[in-house]
Amino acid sequence: MTHVTLKNIVKEYESGTQIISDLSLSVEPGELLVLVGPSGCGKSTVLRMIAGLEEITGGELLFDDQRVNDMPAKSRDIGMVFQNYALYPHLTVAENLAFPLTLRKVPKKNIHDKVHEVSTLVGLESLLDRKPKQLSGGQRQRVALGRAIIRTPRVFLFDEPLSNLDAQLRVHMRAEIVKLQKRLGITGIYVTHDQAEAMTMGDRIAVLNKGALMQIGKPKEIYESPANVFVAGFLGSPTMNFFKGSIAMEHTSMVFVEEHEGARFTLPASIITKQSPLPRNIIVGIRPEHCSPHASQDEDPVWETMIEQIEYHGHEMILHMMSGGTRKSMRISVSDDYKPDMHVSIRLDHKHICLFDADTGLRV
Numbered sequence: 001m002t003h004v005t006l007k008n009i010v011k012e013y014e015s016g017t018q019i020i021s022d023l024s025l026s027v028e029p030g031e032l033l034v035l036v037g038p039s040g041c042g043k044s045t046v047l048r049m050i051a052g053l054e055e056i057t058g059g060e061l062l063f064d065d066q067r068v069n070d071m072p073a074k075s076r077d078i079g080m081v082f083q084n085y086a087l088y089p090h091l092t093v094a095e096n097l098a099f100p101l102t103l104r105k106v107p108k109k110n111i112h113d114k115v116h117e118v119s120t121l122v123g124l125e126s127l128l129d130r131k132p133k134q135l136s137g138g139q140r141q142r143v144a145l146g147r148a149i150i151r152t153p154r155v156f157l158f159d160e161p162l163s164n165l166d167a168q169l170r171v172h173m174r175a176e177i178v179k180l181q182k183r184l185g186i187t188g189i190y191v192t193h194d195q196a197e198a199m200t201m202g203d204r205i206a207v208l209n210k211g212a213l214m215q216i217g218k219p220k221e222i223y224e225s226p227a228n229v230f231v232a233g234f235l236g237s238p239t240m241n242f243f244k245g246s247i248a249m250e251h252t253s254m255v256f257v258e259e260h261e262g263a264r265f266t267l268p269a270s271i272i273t274k275q276s277p278l279p280r281n282i283i284v285g286i287r288p289e290h291c292s293p294h295a296s297q298d299e300d301p302v303w304e305t306m307i308e309q310i311e312y313h314g315h316e317m318i319l320h321m322m323s324g325g326t327r328k329s330m331r332i333s334v335s336d337d338y339k340p341d342m343h344v345s346i347r348l349d350h351k352h353i354c355l356f357d358a359d360t361g362l363r364v
Contacts, residue, residue, distance in 0.1 A: 001029030002187045004050065004062050004156040010058035011045055011211075019045050020211045023059070032181050032188040034202030035335055036195060038234070042211040043191045047157050050189065063154060079148030079186075080157040083164060085140045087132040087147075093119070094128040097146045104151070114150055121180070122146040138169045145177070149184065154302050156188040158182060162197065174201055195235050199223065207231050225354075229361040232285050232354060238329035241291065243284040244358055256284055260325050263303035268350040278355065278364060285354035288318065288331040293344045305340045319344075 004027040011020035020042045027033045035043040048054035050061060052073030061069050068076055087096050094115050101111045119125045122142045132140055141161060148156060158177070162170045178201050181188045192198055198205050199219045207214040207222065207230075216226040226232035232240045245258040247267065254267045267278075303323060311318040312334070319338060320329045330346065340345070355364050 001185055003027070003029050003062075004155060005062040006046075006059065006185060006187065007062070008059040009046070009049065009056060009061065011049060011054065012057040018211065020049075023208075023211070023213055025206055025213060025216055027187055027189060028203075029187055030185050031203040032178065032190060032201060034190045034192060034198040034205050035208060036192055036198040036202075036205055036234075037208035037214075039193055041208040043193075043208050044159055045211075046208075047159050047189060047191050050155070051078050051080055053159055059253055066215065072175070077154040078157055079151070079153035079155070080159065081141075081144050081161045082147050083160045085132070085164075087140060089132050091131070092128065093124055093130050093132075093143055094133070094136045096132070096143050097124075097128075097150055100147060100151050104202075106207055118146045118150045121149065121183075122176075137165050138173060141173060142176075145180065149180070152184070153186065156186050158188065158190040160192055160194075162192075162194075170197075177201065183341070195237065199235070205235075207234065209234075224352075225363075226285075228284060229285070229356050229362055230362075236287060238288050238320075238331070240285045240354070241328045242326065243323070244281075245284070246281050247278055254278070256282070257351075258303075258323075260323075263323065265303075265348065267355075268353065279357045279359065281358040282364070283356040283358050283361075284348075285356060286352060288329040288347045288350040289334075290352040291328075291330040292347050292349070293319070293332065293338070295331065303346050305344060305346060307338060307340055308345060310338060310340060321346075 006023055006025050009020055009023040010018065012018045013136050023046065035046060037043050045054060049056050049310070052071065056069050060067055078082065091099065097115045097118055098111045103115060111136050113278040119128055122145050124139070124142055124146060127135065127139060135143070144161065165173060176198060190201060202219060204217060205219055205222055206216040209230050215222055215231045222231060223235055243258045243263060245256055247254050247256055255264055256267055257264045305323050305328070307319050307321055309320040315334065317332055317334055319332065321328045356362065
C-alpha cells in the first residue's frame with residue numbers, strides 16, 4: 001500500500017494562468033480518496049500531475065517517501081481508468097487486458113494466467129474473445145478496470161470513469177469499483193463532479209474550487225459540518241437552504257433577521273455560546289431534510305412561504321419555495337396535503353442550523 005502526499009502543489013501555465021494553488025493533502029495507504037468539485041476546479045489536472053501526464057510547476061509529490069515530480073509516467077507504476085475507456089478497438093478483451101504486461105515483456109504463460117485471474121475478478125471471463133465494439137458500456141468499463149488492475153499498480157487513478165454510463169449502471173459500477181479497490185488494497189484517487197459518487201464511494205472527500213482545497217474529511221463530516229458556504233452549497237441534493245441577513249439583540253436573545261423578506265427567528269443558545277461575538281452579517285444554512293411544515297405560530301424559528309413546485313421521488317417529496325429572492329427546498333415524507341401555490345409555515349430544526357460569516361463565507 002502506497003502513501004501519496006501532495007505538498008504545496010502548484011500548476012501554472014506559461015501564460016501565467018494558475019490552475020492549482022498551493023494544494024496540500026495526504027492519501028492514506030489503501031484508502032479511496034475522492035476529489036470532487038465543479039467543472040474547471042482543477043481536479044483532473046491534479047490527477048494528471050499524480051500520473052505524470054502533466055508537469056508540476058511547484059511543490060512536491062511523494063509516493064511513500066520517494067519524490068516523483070520528475071519521474072516519467074511509465075515509471076510511476078500507476079493504474080489509470082479514464083472516462084472514455086481508451087480500449088484498442090482491433091484487440092480482443094483478452095488482448096486489451098494483457099497489453100500492459102505485453103509491453104513489459106512478461107512471459108506468455110504468466111500473461112495467460114494473469115488475464116484469467118483478472119477477467120474472473122471483473123466478470124469478463126466469458127467475453128475474452130470479443131472486440132470492444134461487441135461490448136456494452138459497462139463491459140467496456142470493466143475491461144478498462146481490468147487493464148488497470150492486471151499489473152497490480154502502486155496507485156489507482158480514476159478520472160470520471162462512470163460519466164458515460166446510464167444511471168442504473170453507474171450505481172452498480174460504483175459498488176463494483178469500491179469492492180475491487182478494497183479487495184486489492186491499492187491506494188485509490190477518484191475524480192468526479194458527481195456528488196452522489198463522492199458521498200457513496202470515498203473513504204474521504206476532498207472538495208476543490210478554483211484550484212484550492214475547500215475541505216477534506218469523511219463524507220458524513222463534510223455533509224454535516226461544512227467548512228464554508230461553497231462546500232455547504234455544493235454537497236447535497238437539493239442544496240442547503242441559505243438565509244442572508246443580520247443579527248440583533250432582543251432582551252437576552254440574539255435574533256436573526258433576513259435581509260429581503262424579513263424572516264426572523266431566535267438563534268439557539270447552543271450556537272451563541274460556541275462563538276462570541278458573532279459577525280453582524282451572517283448566512284444561516286439548513287438542509288432541506290431539517291425543515292418541517294405546519295409549524296404552529298408560536299414555534300420558533302418559522303418563516304412563511306408559498307410552494308412553487310413539488311418533486312415526487314416515490315418515498316419522499318421535495319417542496320420548492322422562493323424566499324429572500326432565492327430558491328429554497330424542503331424534503332418530507334410523501335403526503336397529499338401539499339399542492340403548488342399553497343402557503344405553508346416552515347420550522348427549522350435548531351440542532352442542524354449552520355452559521356457562516358457573510359463576508360468571508362467561512363463557518364462560524
